[in-house]
Amino acid sequence: MDVLGSSSAQTFNTTDESELSTSLPNISSELNENSTNQEVKDVEKTEEESEKEDEWVDILGSGQLLKKTIKKGKPDTRPQRLDVCTIKFVGELDGIVVDEGEVTINSGDAEVIQGLDFVIPLMDLEEEAEVIVGPRFAFGSEGREPDIPPDATLRYIITLLNHEPESPLETLSLQQRKEIGNRKKERGNYWYARKNHTLAIQCYRRALEYLDDHEDFPAQ
Numbered sequence: 001m002d003v004l005g006s007s008s009a010q011t012f013n014t015t016d017e018s019e020l021s022t023s024l025p026n027i028s029s030e031l032n033e034n035s036t037n038q039e040v041k042d043v044e045k046t047e048e049e050s051e052k053e054d055e056w057v058d059i060l061g062s063g064q065l066l067k068k069t070i071k072k073g074k075p076d077t078r079p080q081r082l083d084v085c086t087i088k089f090v091g092e093l094d095g096i097v098v099d100e101g102e103v104t105i106n107s108g109d110a111e112v113i114q115g116l117d118f119v120i121p122l123m124d125l126e127e128e129a130e131v132i133v134g135p136r137f138a139f140g141s142e143g144r145e146p147d148i149p150p151d152a153t154l155r156y157i158i159t160l161l162n163h164e165p166e167s168p169l170e171t172l173s174l175q176q177r178k179e180i181g182n183r184k185k186e187r188g189n190y191w192y193a194r195k196n197h198t199l200a201i202q203c204y205r206r207a208l209e210y211l212d213d214h215e216d217f218p219a220q
Contacts, residue, residue, distance in 0.1 A: 056068045073123065
């Protein structure tokens with residue numbers, strides 16, 4: 001299972017946390033202008049959903065992300081941004097399973113491929129859906145060795161098993177904060193290695209919320 005991805009190529013340099021905090025605002029204009037952020041807004045606008053079973057919905061209007069409900073979930077139970085969601089998924093390429101697992105993530109927090117991140121907020125609890133993800137929102141022009149070639153379109157079956165609001169930081173134990181923060185830092189490294197600096201910064205910022213003032217975000 002590698003919808004979460006992994007990277008040993010590059011890691012985030014945290015030599016100077018003050019340098020990080022001063023550099024991030026300079027990049028904020030890039031984040032605001034980035035087309036991916038606009039696409040997230042477009043997803044939120046796709047609330048014309050009286051979705052019927054066996055009916056494809058073009059999420060972004062570009063043909064790059066299609067969703068079809070296989071099994072309806074509980075009405076009016078869609079997760080909000082940053083809700084803690086547990087999903088089960090199977091991803092196929094030409095009928096061969098290349099990506100599968102069960103994971104718990106924050107919705108909209110770049111912890112899975114973008115195609116799934118865009119679809120999760122449009123699913124009801126216990127809904128099962130088929131999703132066609134174009135390469136831009138899957139593994140892109142790089143692919144993922146050895147089983148996903150560049151520019152591959154993938155077919156996913158995804159089920160939203162559970163979701164709940166994100167716990168406030170002050171209610172988490174130190175160990176919980178370390179685990180969540182390190183997970184987000186590793187995901188930032190994944191996006192950084194793939195040269196998606198916008199999503200890398202998003203993950204690093206979130207990691208800092210959990211790891212700030214702790215030894216798990218050390219200077220190197």
